[in-house]
Amino acid sequence: MKTWEYDRQCAEVAVQLGLLRDTLAGADLSATVPTCPEWTLGYLARHVGGAVRWAERLVGTRATGDIPEEDVPGIRGPEGDDPAALDAWLAETAELFVGTMGGARADTPVWSWSDRHDAGFWARRMMHEVAVHRADAAIAAGVTYEVAPDVAADAIDEWLEIVQFVQRSEPEDSAAELRGGGRSIHLHATDAPSEVDAEWVIEFGEEGFSWRPGHEKATVALRGPLTEVLLAFYRRRGLDGGAVEVLGERELLDFWLERASFG
DSSP states (O other): OOOHHHHHHHHHHHHHHHHHHHHTOOOTTTTTTTTEEEEHHHHHHHHHHHHHHHHHHHHTTSSSSSGGGGSSSSTTTSSSSSSSHHHHHHHHHHHHHHHHTSSOOOOOOOOOEEEEEEOOHHHHHHHHHHHHHHHHHHHHTTTTOOOHHHHHHHHHHHHHHHHHHHHHHHTTTTGGOOOOOTTEEEESSSSOOSSSOEEEEEEEEEEEEEEEEOOOSSSSEEEOOOOHHHHHHSSSSSSSSSSSSEEEEEHHHHHHHHHOOOO
């Protein structure tokens, strides 16, 4: 899989925030987000911007533990849902994040909830936090969602790492059920450029699951354009809309999708 450079990840957070701002331009901020039905578009924007500001604060202070939301300046954004104020806040968030991350290195020690504790974790995590929630915004606003192939592929890699971490660290979480030898899932992006590894083989074992890049027969395959595979794997798009194919034992893919968890 591609080795991402820290500076590119940091810059990509700003790129994704800019694309989110484009998606929100002219949209009804009171509209419900179908993929996050308890949210409006305005709330989604605040959630994303707030997450980036929290990560920025962690890195900026070289935090050795969690920082409560109330200790993060500007985390809730402007009062009301004035589109111009919200847009300016997101733009300021991007500038703040890039500036702070530029004062650190990928291996700068910083607390995180994962088993990786450095600024590089937060650069990558926020890149995908914004990119995936941007898909939520696009679906709600009824506009096209596009994401760079290398970003999409790395988002799948990171999601697999997160679910595996949850499986190891949270024995009561539903992710713990993703085990049992002799079963496998193949993710196959049909349109990825040659320089992007965009096929994955996920194997269930008695102690959990593992994955590797590869093209081989599996118990079930999820096949389609990379962006659509990403959205289906993140449960942002259903399997029956015609954008992806499911070949083999769909029950296993459903089993995965129902249990793969962020914790």
